[in-house]
Amino acid sequence: MTGPDATPPAYPATPRTVPTRHRERAAYDRASVHAILDEAFLCHLGFVRDGAPVVLPTLYARVGERLYVHGSTGSRPVRMGASDPGLAVCLTVTHVDALILARSAFHHSLNYRSVVVHGTAHRVTEAEEVRTALDAIVDQAVPGRSADSRPANARELAATAVLRLDLAEVSAKVRTGGPADDPEDAGLPYWTGTVPLVRGYGAPVPADDLDPSVALPDYLSAL
Numbered sequence: 452m453t454g455p456d457a458t459p460p461a462y463p464a465t466p467r468t469v470p471t472r473h474r475e476r477a478a479y480d481r482a483s484v485h486a487i488l489d490e491a492f493l494c495h496l497g498f499v500r501d502g503a504p505v506v507l508p509t510l511y512a513r514v515g516e517r518l519y520v521h522g523s524t525g526s527r528p529v530r531m532g533a534s535d536p537g538l539a540v541c542l543t544v545t546h547v548d549a550l551i552l553a554r555s556a557f558h559h560s561l562n563y564r565s566v567v568v569h570g571t572a573h574r575v576t577e578a579e580e581v582r583t584a585l586d587a588i589v590d591q592a593v594p595g596r597s598a599d600s601r602p603a604n605a606r607e608l609a610a611t612a613v614l615r616l617d618l619a620e621v622s623a624k625v626r627t628g629g630p631a632d633d634p635e636d637a638g639l640p641y642w643t644g645t646v647p648l649v650r651g652y653g654a655p656v657p658a659d660d661l662d663p664s665v666a667l668p669d670y671l672s673a674l
Contacts, residue, residue, distance in 0.1 A: 468622035492592040512587035518612040519584035529612040533574040553630035554635040569620040595670035
């Protein structure tokens with residue numbers, strides 16, 4: 452921190468962000484949290500509807516210390532987020548990096564990086580912030596795409612909604628390394644090790660009606 456108003460380097464640990472198992476895997480520094488969030492574009496948004504839990508997959512983007520979540524104007528979380536005091540949510544993002552195969556079934560695991568965000572989501576109502584959020588959501592999935600497509604028109608904006616969730620009660624959790632077999636299982640004749648999982652992009656396939664003179668953008672080539 453460089454002054455009284457500087458952003459602290461870590462999020463405070465709270466009863467909801469401290470894991471009950473493997474606390475050593477938890478991290479609260481902003482650099483780790485932001486890196487995990489910035490590498491993905493799909494989150495799972497959990498909330499309570501009519502007394503029962505609901506979890507929805509949806510697109511999101513991070514802009515500074517705030518997450519924007521895409522939704523339809525008619526969706527239940529958007530309608531609930533528009534009311535006072537907003538919608539209590541739990542948002543999660545997870546990357547699976549490897550399968551961990553141990554000699555015993557019990558010790559099989561995953562290498563992963565995850566973030567859990569607790570807070571209250573509110574519907575964004577200011578037009579300029581909505582546009583900023585929607586551009587960020589497009590660029591979260593494909594960096595550079597928002598500037599290379601037609602902006603949403605008034606009809607499209609009227610059918611689209613955005614929820615805002617501040618990053619305040621946040622934690623990351625990461626597992627790395629190989630299997631953790633029990634010492635007495637070391638001599639068992641079963642293969643053990645790590646199977647890496649890698650996310651990749653295939654070659655872009657042009658639409659049937661694309662004008663052949665339109666070249667593949669550099670940002671797609673970079674993927």
